[in-house]
Amino acid sequence: MDLLNVMLEIEGMTSGITAGLGAGMAAVGAGIGIGKVGGSAVEAMARQPEMANDIRTNMILIAALVEGAALFAIIVCLLAVLG
Amino acid sequence: MTSKINPLISFTGKFVLLTITVVFAFSFSGICSEQDLHKKSAAHSNGNTTQKVAHAAAGPAKKQWKPGEFIMHHVADGHQMEWCGFQIPLPVMLWTEEGFKCFSSSNFYQEKNQKHVHGMEGHAFSMGDDYIMINEVIYYLKENGGIHGIQEMVKKAEEADVLLAEITKLEKQKKKAESEDEKLSLDNEIASISAEEKLLREASVIAAPFDISITKNVWGLLLVLALMVFIFVRIANRYKTREGQAPKGIQNLFEPLILFVRDDIAIPSIGAAKAEKFTPFLLSVFFFIWFANLVGLIPFLVGFNIAGTMSITLVLAVVVFIITTINGNKTYWGHMLAVPGVPKWVLILLTPIEILQMFIKPTVLMIRLTANITAGHIIILAFVSLIFLFGAGSEGAYWGVGAGSAIFMIFMYLIEFLVAFLQAYVFTLLAAIYFGAAVEEAHH
Numbered sequence: 001m002d003l004l005n006v007m008l009e010i011e012g013m014t015s016g017i018t019a020g021l022g023a024g025m026a027a028v029g030a031g032i033g034i035g036k037v038g039g040s041a042v043e044a045m046a047r048q049p050e051m052a053n054d055i056r057t058n059m060i061l062i063a064a065l066v067e068g069a070a071l072f073a074i075i076v077c078l079l080a081v082l083g
Numbered sequence: 084m085t086s087k088i089n090p091l092i093s094f095t096g097k098f099v100l101l102t103i104t105v106v107f108a109f110s111f112s113g114i115c116s117e118q119d120l121h122k123k124s125a126a127h128s129n130g131n132t133t134q135k136v137a138h139a140a141a142g143p144a145k146k147q148w149k150p151g152e153f154i155m156h157h158v159a160d161g162h163q164m165e166w167c168g169f170q171i172p173l174p175v176m177l178w179t180e181e182g183f184k185c186f187s188s189s190n191f192y193q194e195k196n197q198k199h200v201h202g203m204e205g206h207a208f209s210m211g212d213d214y215i216m217i218n219e220v221i222y223y224l225k226e227n228g229g230i231h232g233i234q235e236m237v238k239k240a241e242e243a244d245v246l247l248a249e250i251t252k253l254e255k256q257k258k259k260a261e262s263e264d265e266k267l268s269l270d271n272e273i274a275s276i277s278a279e280e281k282l283l284r285e286a287s288v289i290a291a292p293f294d295i296s297i298t299k300n301v302w303g304l305l306l307v308l309a310l311m312v313f314i315f316v317r318i319a320n321r322y323k324t325r326e327g328q329a330p331k332g333i334q335n336l337f338e339p340l341i342l343f344v345r346d347d348i349a350i351p352s353i354g355a356a357k358a359e360k361f362t363p364f365l366l367s368v369f370f371f372i373w374f375a376n377l378v379g380l381i382p383f384l385v386g387f388n389i390a391g392t393m394s395i396t397l398v399l400a401v402v403v404f405i406i407t408t409i410n411g412n413k414t415y416w417g418h419m420l421a422v423p424g425v426p427k428w429v430l431i432l433l434t435p436i437e438i439l440q441m442f443i444k445p446t447v448l449m450i451r452l453t454a455n456i457t458a459g460h461i462i463i464l465a466f467v468s469l470i471f472l473f474g475a476g477s478e479g480a481y482w483g484v485g486a487g488s489a490i491f492m493i494f495m496y497l498i499e500f501l502v503a504f505l506q507a508y509v510f511t512l513l514a515a516i517y518f519g520a521a522v523e524e525a526h527h
Contacts, residue, residue: 064455064509068447071454 019077026077030070034063148475150468158388158460160300161219162188167383173302177214177221178293188296191216198230202237214292222291233289240287246280300395303387307374315370344369344511352515353522361518364406368399369511376456376503380496390506391456393449400449403514404442407521414525448513455506459499466492 041059045052164171172189190196191208198207198215205218207230215224215233227233250273257269297305314333321334330338349358349365375389389395417423419437421430466488474481 060505061509061512064505065451068451068455068509071458072447072450074458075450075454 015080019081022077022080023074026070026073029073030067033066033069037062037066148468148471150465150472153468154461154464157386157464158391158457159219160298160388160392162216162296162298163192164299164302164385166385173297173299175221175296176294178295179223180292184292186210200230200237201234202241203233219298220291221294221296222289226290236287236289239283243280243283243287246276246283250276250280299385299387300389300392303375303378303385303389304395306387307371307378307389310374310378311367311370340370341366348508348512348515352512353519357522360410361406361515364402365511365515368403368514369507372399372452372510373504373507376506377500379456379460380499380503386460388457388460391453391460393453396449396453399452399510400445403448403517404445407445407517408441410518411521412523414523415521417525418520444513444517448510452506452510455502459495459502463492463495463499466495 037059041055044055162173162175164173170192172187172192175184175186175188175191177184190210191214193208196208196210198209200207200215200217203217207215207217209215209224209230212225212229213223214221215230216222217233222233224230224233227236253269253273253276257266257273260266260269314337318334318337321330321332325331325334329335344366345358345362348369349362352358353361372390375387375395378384379387379389379391419441420434422433422437425433470481470485470488473484
């Protein structure tokens with residue numbers, strides 16, 4: 001319990017490090033998510049080339065939504081640094 | 084015929100690429116002079132060119148480039164605009180206790196008015212005795228007891244924070260307390276400290292007039308509004324005069340986009356019967372966000388960050404929320420409060436989540452748009468900052484890092500064009516989906 005308190009105090013003092021860590025993890029999350037979407041999309045386009053346009057549109061849409069989730073984390077980290 | 088067209092296309096493509104490269108090469112000079120402006124040195128206010136050049140060259144050696152301040156200054160709102168290196172002061176309109184006051188913000192942004200307020204970060208400019216602008220927020224000066232008074236208030240706020248931390252610690256102790264006496268004594272302590280903290284907080288509120296001035300964002304909004312009105316009124320008139328004819332000119336340019344929003348966003352999400360009611364709003368939102376993003380991307384034009392401001396996207400999200408709630412029919416509320424097809428015991432868990440979703444969805448819309456646009460601007464500004472951070476070493480480093488940074492900046496700019504359109508599309512699509520869910524007929 002005391003160790004946790006000490007660690008929390010340190011985290012409170014070095015908001016820059018934790019914000020940087022959070023932003024990095026957000027980037028990793030975005031990379032994984034969009035990578036999965038892109039991979040499935042490319043695979044689907046290879047299997048059925050005539051659907052390529054539809055698949056590409058949906059891929060870009062889903063990538064934007066996943067990116068949105070990663071950017072929530074960025075906003076929170078920004079607030080942690082500035083606030 | 085094809086052999087004649089192909090060289091023409093490649094020539095146009097090369098021309099466009101050359102224009103973009105030249106614009107960014109010139110943007111270095113604009114940014115160099117901007118670094119000068121941001122230093123707000125005596126050399127700048129003198130306007131002496133030789134002094135300016137000497138200061139710019141010797142600048143990085145004397146003062147550390149602060150990328151955080153540079154980026155935040157550009158992404159946040161402000162009372163002046165920067166056009167191709169010139170600072171244009173905007174009107175400040177305040178609703179004070181003495182009524183409506185309107186003056187130019189150049190009253191603030193002067194060398195002699197620069198003050199320093201301990202405890203509050205950012206630039207502070209005063210105007211006579213009446214107002215002080217700290218970090219682009221305007222407060223009263225005389226009524227708060229001058230700068231000294233404001234610093235006192237900041238200190239009181241800090242003390243109140245310290246007391247708050249103590250209260251939380253005491254409350255944690257109270258939870259661990261075993262005997263009733265200990266709990267009572269802790270209670271008394273907490274009560275007294277809370278009273279003190281409340282007094283301190285009330286004393287630390289810095290009085291400010293109601294600020295309805297035309298800031299950079301307001302100007303950007305008016306610009307986008309003017310652009311939209313100009314374009315779409317023209318198109319509407321063209322449709323009237325060219326009844327039955329093929330579209331031409333600007334009407335031809337926007338017709339595929341308008342039909343795209345109607346046929347690919349509104350009708351599939353809402354259904355052909357009811358899409359008519361919501362299509363005007365969806366079109367407005369789509370083109371507003373898209374134009375706002377594009378205006379923010381034009382190189383020497385001020386650098387607006389319109390859709391990246393929480394206040395503007397909040398309004399858009401609230402409007403979407405209001406429209407969804409007003410148009411919700413019985414099926415919508417039924418589906419939210421009692422999702423069909425699940426066993427009863429799951430409903431206890433599901434209904435609060437569904438009600439929260441009603442508020443979370445517009446909030447998510449807001450954050451997604453703000454974050455995407457702001458992040459794009461921050462990345463481009465970060466590349467610019469890289470030049471100045473590394474260039475502090477030598478002159479050669481400026482050009483070397485500058486060349487590399489310029490290429491990355493162009494790449495990011497192209498991505499930003501895509502993001503500008505994509506975010507408008509995503510916002511409109513999700514709004515259409517929420518509207519569709521609100522007016523959906525029950526289908527069994």
